[in-house]
Amino acid sequence: MSTPNAAGNAVADALSPGLKLRKNRRRVWRPLGVIGLVVLVIWILVAVLAPVLAPHDPLAQQSDRFLSPSGAHWFGTDELGRDVLSRVVYGSRVTIPLSLLLVVCSLVIGAVVGAAAGYYGGWLEMLVMRTADLVFAFPAIILAMAVVAALGPDLTNAVLAIVVVSWPSYARVARGLVLSSRNADYVLATRLLGASGRRSLLVDVTPNVAGPILVLATLDVGNAALLLSGLSFLGLGVRPPAAEWGAMVAAGASNFDKWWLGLFPGLAILTLVLAVNFLGDTLRDMLDPRTARAVIQ
């Protein structure tokens, strides 16, 4: 993710990270955020309830090939006579959990390492942040392609490979936030009262870091979904019979006049990512922008 991330992160970096959600913002009604949340919840339900919701077996080659959308097959059938709607429904079970996995892994590693760097400073900070700079420049998609090529088409491998180069964005933000709140009066006060370093890091600093990191992570889920489905589109995602959105778009690409093959899985990716971005953008707006400046440096 490092590079597509980079830009997304910069946005979160510069716009968002504030210390707390703004308390009394007057305009509470945020339609885009609500839409995003609703669509996201729907997608999660679809993933969980896929066996119930899918009208057909996503792998069964049961109908004629290339049936255009109809009452029997709302999204038509594909090149092997499989029901496209069912495959789109089941595809959510690949993209959503793996995107979350990727973000959670990057977040945990990055936040822990970055927070420690910011809190303890010294050679640890130096080592962590320089490593972050170097790793960050490495193109994630190339590493992911190579790892998948070596280990076989399985997005879980790609996820692990991408985590290796995607933690730095979280490390940077976490470090910046820890630095800015470490010296806040109330943290110094607890230190003076005898709280240990680790305790004050966990109890006093963590709440301030959580909000911005959450925004960053939300926006990142969208980037992760785009990157993973992109890899899958290149044939580096799942083993053939399995349903996955990127791979389905690729099948659409080789059967061009059958537009429904590529349209619906593409829309699935778009709506999922759009929902996540609506939500993340709204969360970002709700953070106090005044503290943003402190974090960029």
Add this chain to the structure above:
Amino acid sequence: MSVLDVSDLRVLLPAADGLQPAVDGVGFTVGEREIVGVAGESGSGKTISMLALLGLTPPGARVTGSAGFGGQDLLALKGKALRDVRGRSIAVVFQDPMTSLHPMLTIGRQLTEHVRHHLGVSKRAALDRAAELLDLVRIPDPKGALGRYPHQFSGGMRQRIAIAMALGCSPDLLIADEPTTALDVTVQAGILRLLDRLRTENGLSIILITHDLGVLSSVADRLYVYYAGRIVEAGPTSNIIQQPRHPYTQGLLNALPRAESGLTPIGGTPPSLGAVPAGCAFHPRCAFAEASCTVDRPELVDGLACPINPLVSS
């Protein structure tokens, strides 16, 4: 003949619970070559009432009343007509010279852009004029200064530059909003002397806004004292300084450090937007307050908004 004649100015500002009066019916005049002082604590509405004259209030604010200036009502002006007054006939110098100058534009650019826009003079002529103005406000090496940026100057120098910028189009009226508050005492005196000199040499009328009566006593001809969005006392500076009639003015004067008696702060705090007490807004802090003060809102009569007038009779 007054240059500016404001009456019944009201400004409502958007707050958490709807529009709240920040300026509640004030009137004042500024004569030719006059320095008019406007005093009051921060939040008393003195700055916002001056910004309202030029339509520089924050979005959502509502301004009513009238402000006669050069044969037109400033408060009725919009768009280009209003912009033609701003910077050209009425110029403003803001409080903090560290933030009021653009950090990324050269001094030369900032001193000439409005002059070229309003007067349509050539770049060359505008730069020459800018150098003259910098010389007038005593900036050393005026020509060199034109190519430099604000961060290369000290706070006092920046305030002089801001004043030079305001003078660019030879305005009739200069509104100086706390021009010395952010500066050292020695620098303050220099800026005040400069304003006084501009009045006599350039025929400028000046509104000098400050919370510091000490500053006003040295240069202002007349004073208006604001409290909670209203004018509580008005009159010639010497009269007010020597014999304040309103308890609030007296409190302000007592709050100035003096050699013989030290300083006595006014107890309590000024009311915040939307929480102005009924009756005389000052009554909770006033040592002379009577029962009627909590009910009747005093009008400005003969330069004083205090019907019980405790200081004169005692």
Add this chain to the structure above:
Amino acid sequence: MRNVLTWRPRPYLKFVLVRLGALVLLAVGITLVSFILTNLIPGDPAAANLGQRALSDPAIVAAFRHQHGLDQPLPVQYGKYLAGLLHGDFGTSQRSNRPVSDELAEYVPATLELAITAVVVSLVVGVGLGILAATRRNSWLDQLLRVVSLAGVSMPTFWLALAAFFVLFYKLGILPGGGRLDPGLDPPPHVTGLYTVDSLLAGQWDIFGNAVFHLIMPALVLAAYTVGLLTRFTRASMLEVLGNDYIRTAHAKGLPGRTIVFRHVLRPALVPILTVAGLAFGSLLSGTVLVEQIFSWNGIGQYAYQSALNLDLPAIMGVSLVVAVIYVTVNFVVDLLYGVVDPRVRLQ
């Protein structure tokens, strides 16, 4: 007072040199990271690049490993690699047996042409729309632009590419469907490797027109993400500047709105915008992997894909290195631009 002419350039020169030094250190560090990461990739290059029969012969495998230096300890391999880099030697491709540097020289210009076009489009359109949104804050246009820009950053590049291909080429036939030039046309004489530039240098107007024609669709598709990003970001950055005292000063001077927006607001807003644009260049380079695949654009995106599939380690390392160095160089240039935009950076 110091003289204007004597002090102006020196602090900036120092600023440039310090950052240039940092860039060189960063580039060296990146070679190490590339080397480590590439060697962490599991899998045997011999297995990926030799045929079944050759693979069953230990002698051939050993020869392959020896030829590519794979039989030496990793630190030695890295040392040799670094020494080679100093002479512009990126090693030999295990797939084609050609020097990686030759292949990169062939593919990098194509990608740069595509990516630079996309960046220019993104900056012009993204910053323009961002200004529009900021100056009409909370209007219906602002809301619309918000949705449009978020759609831009949410669009799967490969899907957008297919949709564009389907509509503009397959259905309407108004744009070419792939490649850098029409089949049958010869590339212009090689100077920079960018067909648009080279054709202009050679005065071949028809080639230039054809190259531009082929650039439009892939560049626009590639730019969709960054346009969305820059629109959102420009808006936010402008709004932040609008809150400053010096903007109130500009209004008090009676300047027209247009002057205030473009001279007083945009300039300070540009500093964070440039940062994002620099970072976004990285995402453009990643995006080329997908876009080049779809539009048969012979650039490093396709090269990276082929190299990765074949576990061609020298090629993977070479192409990663090039992408990383382009990325940090772009950000170095952005750093320098800070100095140009903000005198406080330049003169301190």
